Amino acid sequence: MSASEKARSVFERIVTASGVERLLISLSALVLSILIGAVIILAAGRMADCGTAAYRLALPGSLITQFTGGSAVVSMGFCYDPIAVYDQLFLGALGDVVGNPTNSQFATTLAETTVLAFSGVAVAVAFRAGVFNIGAQGQLVVGALTTAVTLLFVAPVFGGLGVLGTIVVLPLGLLLGALGGGLYGALPGALKAYADANEVITTIMLNFVATAVALYLVNDASRFKDPESFANQTEVLPEFSRFPSLLFRARDDFSLVALGVAVLTLVGVWYLLTRTSFGYDLRTSGIQPEAAEYGGVDADRTIVSSMALSGALAGVGGAVYVLMVLGNFQTGIPSYGFDGITVSILAGNNPLGVGFAAFLFGVLKSGSIVVQVGSDVPPELVGVLRGLIILFVAMPEFFRMAGRRFDSLLPERDDQAAVATDGGVRNE
Amino acid sequence: MSSAVERTADAAVRRARSTFEYLFVGRGRLQQFVVAVGLLAVLGLAGAAVFLPGSSAAALVDVLTDSSTLAATLRLSVPIAFAALGGIFAEKSGVINIGLEGLLIIAAFTGIYATDVTGSVWIGLLGGVLASTALAGLFAVVCIEFKADQIIAGLAVWLIALGLAPFAASVVYGGKTTDSVATLQTLPNMGIPVLSEFLVTPLPLVNTALVDIPFFGALFDANPTVYLMFLAVGLSWYTLRNTSFGKWVVASGENPKALDTAGVNVHRVRYAAVLLSGVLSGIGGAALALGIGQFTGSGPTMVNGKGFIAIVAYLFGNYNPIGAFLSTVLFAGLDATQLTLQARDVFQVPRPLVRTIPYVAVILVLALFGRTRLPSAAGDHYESGEGE
Numbered sequence: 014m015s016a017s018e019k020a021r022s023v024f025e026r027i028v029t030a031s032g033v034e035r036l037l038i039s040l041s042a043l044v045l046s047i048l049i050g051a052v053i054i055l056a057a058g059r060m061a062d063c064g065t066a067a068y069r070l071a072l073p074g075s076l077i078t079q080f081t082g083g084s085a086v087v088s089m090g091f092c093y094d095p096i097a098v099y100d101q102l103f104l105g106a107l108g109d110v111v112g113n114p115t116n117s118q119f120a121t122t123l124a125e126t127t128v129l130a131f132s133g134v135a136v137a138v139a140f141r142a143g144v145f146n147i148g149a150q151g152q153l154v155v156g157a158l159t160t161a162v163t164l165l166f167v168a169p170v171f172g173g174l175g176v177l178g179t180i181v182v183l184p185l186g187l188l189l190g191a192l193g194g195g196l197y198g199a200l201p202g203a204l205k206a207y208a209d210a211n212e213v214i215t216t217i218m219l220n221f222v223a224t225a226v227a228l229y230l231v232n233d234a235s236r237f238k239d240p241e242s243f244a245n246q247t248e249v250l251p252e253f254s255r256f257p258s259l260l261f262r263a264r265d266d267f268s269l270v271a272l273g274v275a276v277l278t279l280v281g282v283w284y285l286l287t288r289t290s291f292g293y294d295l296r297t298s299g300i301q302p303e304a305a306e307y308g309g310v311d312a313d314r315t316i317v318s319s320m321a322l323s324g325a326l327a328g329v330g331g332a333v334y335v336l337m338v339l340g341n342f343q344t345g346i347p348s349y350g351f352d353g354i355t356v357s358i359l360a361g362n363n364p365l366g367v368g369f370a371a372f373l374f375g376v377l378k379s380g381s382i383v384v385q386v387g388s389d390v391p392p393e394l395v396g397v398l399r400g401l402i403i404l405f406v407a408m409p410e411f412f413r414m415a416g417r418r419f420d421s422l423l424p425e426r427d428d429q430a431a432v433a434t435d436g437g438v439r440n441e
Numbered sequence: 442m443s444s445a446v447e448r449t450a451d452a453a454v455r456r457a458r459s460t461f462e463y464l465f466v467g468r469g470r471l472q473q474f475v476v477a478v479g480l481l482a483v484l485g486l487a488g489a490a491v492f493l494p495g496s497s498a499a500a501l502v503d504v505l506t507d508s509s510t511l512a513a514t515l516r517l518s519v520p521i522a523f524a525a526l527g528g529i530f531a532e533k534s535g536v537i538n539i540g541l542e543g544l545l546i547i548a549a550f551t552g553i554y555a556t557d558v559t560g561s562v563w564i565g566l567l568g569g570v571l572a573s574t575a576l577a578g579l580f581a582v583v584c585i586e587f588k589a590d591q592i593i594a595g596l597a598v599w600l601i602a603l604g605l606a607p608f609a610a611s612v613v614y615g616g617k618t619t620d621s622v623a624t625l626q627t628l629p630n631m632g633i634p635v636l637s638e639f640l641v642t643p644l645p646l647v648n649t650a651l652v653d654i655p656f657f658g659a660l661f662d663a664n665p666t667v668y669l670m671f672l673a674v675g676l677s678w679y680t681l682r683n684t685s686f687g688k689w690v691v692a693s694g695e696n697p698k699a700l701d702t703a704g705v706n707v708h709r710v711r712y713a714a715v716l717l718s719g720v721l722s723g724i725g726g727a728a729l730a731l732g733i734g735q736f737t738g739s740g741p742t743m744v745n746g747k748g749f750i751a752i753v754a755y756l757f758g759n760y761n762p763i764g765a766f767l768s769t770v771l772f773a774g775l776d777a778t779q780l781t782l783q784a785r786d787v788f789q790v791p792r793p794l795v796r797t798i799p800y801v802a803v804i805l806v807l808a809l810f811g812r813t814r815l816p817s818a819a820g821d822h823y824e825s826g827e828g829e
Contacts, residue, residue, distance in 0.1 A: 053605075053608075057608070057609065057612040060609070060612050060613050061612045061613065145592060145596075147596065204804070204807070204808050208807075208808040208809070210804070210807040210808040211756075211807060213539060213592065213596075213749075214749050214752060214753055214803070214807055215804050215807060215808075217746060217749050218746065218749065218800040218801075218803050218804050219800075219804070221741070221745075221746055221797065221800045222797045222800050222801060222804075225793045225794065225796050225797045225800075226793070226794070226797070228793040229791050229793035229794050232793065233791075345740075351600060351603075354596065354600070355600070358593065390612075391607075391608050391611030391612060393604055393607045393608035393611055393617070394604075394608055395604070396600070396603060396604025396605075396607065396608065397601065397604035397605050397608050398604070399600055399604055400597050400598075400599075400600035400601030400602070400603065400604050400605070401597075401601060403593060403596060403597035403600060404579075404583060404589075404594060404597035404598070404601060406593075407583065407589040407590050407593040407594045407597055408583050408587035408588070408589040408594070409589075410586075410587040410588040410589070411583075411586075411587040414587070
């Protein structure tokens with residue numbers, strides 16, 4: 014084995030080890046968030062008022078008292094049962110998926126997954142370029158608005174063409190979303206590249222601006238508001254311009270075509286990032302900006318183009334939300350952009366990982382509806398989990414320390430295991 | 442006699458020159474242009490108000506000089522100013538606290554909840570401070586002990602609060618918005634012996650009470666947290682400049698190694714600074730909610746980006762507490778102006794667009810004056826050489 018080959022194999026092992034480590038960290042963060050979430054559910058159960066306790070912690074528990082007789086010494090009742098909540102949250106979201114794979118709860122889960130895949134990969138692209146795009150929410154809103162408003166005028170032209178109309182209008186809608194979101198993403202990118210304005214702040218401010226401008230555009234019939242409606246929304250787009258509901262029922266607002274587009278997009282972005290020179294430049298700018306610039310990468314241009322790409326992906330997410338779920342634009346778009354941050358971070362900013370993380374979050378979002386119906390626990394619980402997951406993924410050192418401590422307890426250590434828990438030498 | 446006049450004229454010229462230098466020298470072409478346009482706009486507005494009564498410029502000046510605008514500016518300044526002061530301490534010490542928004546949110550909710558439970562706004566304020574400090578403590582542990590990426594951990598703090606506060610509100614009050622509780626009273630209504638009386642009693646000679654002075658009356662008719670804010674700005678300025686703690690904080694952000702060599706524990710200084718940012722943001726957040734007596738948790742909650750505006754305020758103020766306070770007043774003033782504009786309906790500008798004024802201003806300020814010099818070790822983890 015030559016020296017260069019040797020170096021290469023070491024390098025590869027580190028990369029895979031860090032990949033495995035990332036996965037372990039994400040999973041541990043998830044488990045830890047769920048555990049802390051359970052504590053929060055119990056604590057909230059003490060704050061709420063209820064007639065009978067849904068959950069009871071007793072010492073010694075019934076497992077022991079049923080044999081020894083007598084009753085528990087310490088017993089505390091809680092209004093919410095965390096196990097039941099998690100049961101509804103995770104399993105409820107799947108519905109009867111084995112018996113009836115197209116059940117409406119599972120359809121909701123997949124619909125959420127589809128939109129989250131776009132917002133998640135949007136955030137991931139920017140992260141890989143070393144840019145924090147917290148503005149996926151705003152870019153998604155702008156993309157959704159652009160699609161909904163423009164198609165309102167364009168779609169009727171293709172009205173009589175049937176399936177052909179769909180083939181023309183649907184991609185056009187996605188493209189419009191990408192255009193709107195992309196431009197809105199390029200703006201903070203340019204502000205960062207050419208005026209040194211911190212993108213975290215500008216993108217958050219632009220989220221507020223996007224929401225306000227969207228409200229302005231759809232709150233009056235003289236602009237784009239549907240005159241027949243009391244709510245702030247545009248007119249509903251014709252049926253043929255929306256995603257067809259193959260296999261699933263139309264009222265479940267989910268389309269396998271959209272999910273397919275999402276999967277293709279994730280694979281496409283993965284290919285772009287790992288197999289093209291643009292992706293290479295983008296990633297080097299993220300890891301080592303100075304080295305990238307030394308290697309001839311135009312840092313400013315990379316920031317703008319990665320933010321434009323990121324915004325475009327979020328914009329497509331908005332277009333999908335309009336063309337699959339809503340059928341028009343409405344104010345009060347759910348916080349897909351913020352969930353996208355968690356999805357991306359949980360996936361280690363890997364476009365393929367985003368798919369799995371998006372499904373997990375789709376389950377959480379859809380499950381929160383089941384929780385809301387089936388118990389008194391507010392669905393905002395998912396918002397708490399969202400933050401906790403980010404926090405724990407952000408502190409890999411915690412898990413490394415825990416891993417080392419656990420590792421030192423084992424009687425025999427072999428080097429291979431040590432590499433897996435330490436994750437090799439990975440410099441951040 | 443004439444020499445005294447000369448001296449005053451001389452001083453005036455010197456002052457004018459130093460102001461001119463502060464505004465224009467050492468700035469880029471674009472910044473100079475913006476400053477010039479800003480000055481012209483102020484002069485133009487003032488001129489229009491005097492010479493063209495009835496014009497829309499005069500109407501705008503009318504809005505700007507309304508006593509309610511100053512009152513709203515002071516009220517809206519409180520959360521931003523406190524969060525900005527907290528952000529200065531944290532960032533000066535080397536920990537970028539981008540989670541100020543989250544600290545404000547959690548303090549706002551806890552402030553209301555604690556007031557509701559105990560019946561006292563002051564205990565409510567304390568509760569808000571405790572909650573915010575606890576969250577800041579978590580952030581500090583994650584960043585300092587576990588070497589987390591400060592930006593991501595800060596975002597996590599924001600998102601945790603953004604989830605937790607509406608969640609807790611729904612648990613306790615059955616909706617994202619809480620019940621109304623007691624509010625912080627303004628000084629004249631607090632029933633403080635002598636002082637409250639004095640503020641509303643017409644003064645001799647001028648025959649107006651302090652609270653009735655046009656425009657500036659609002660300064661005497663505010664709730665105690667506004668005065669606390671002035672105090673905190675002064676104290677922070679003094680602490681950073683003149684105390685050894687302040688010097689440690691600065692050294693911990695600029696040159697942690699030197700501080701360590703001098704025998705001061707860098708981690709401990711950073712913990713103190715981040716916890717302090719929690720205490721200060723706690724006052725700000727609780728004051729925001731207790732000024733209204735209710736926590737609104739839908740969408741971006743009632744805090745509505747104030748934590749992020751605070752970050753821009755201290756960047757614009759170049760990490761100086763007084764500078765940060767002045768830029769806070771600018772942003773809060775714009776917010777207050779848009780509120781008065783909405784209420785008065787002077788101009789036919791649609792409300793949703795008027796509401797974006799403060800956010801757009803923040804973006805412009807950041808783009809034009811955003812090139813501040815961060816403390817050189819900000820964002821970096823520091824590991825003591827001796828191994829703690």
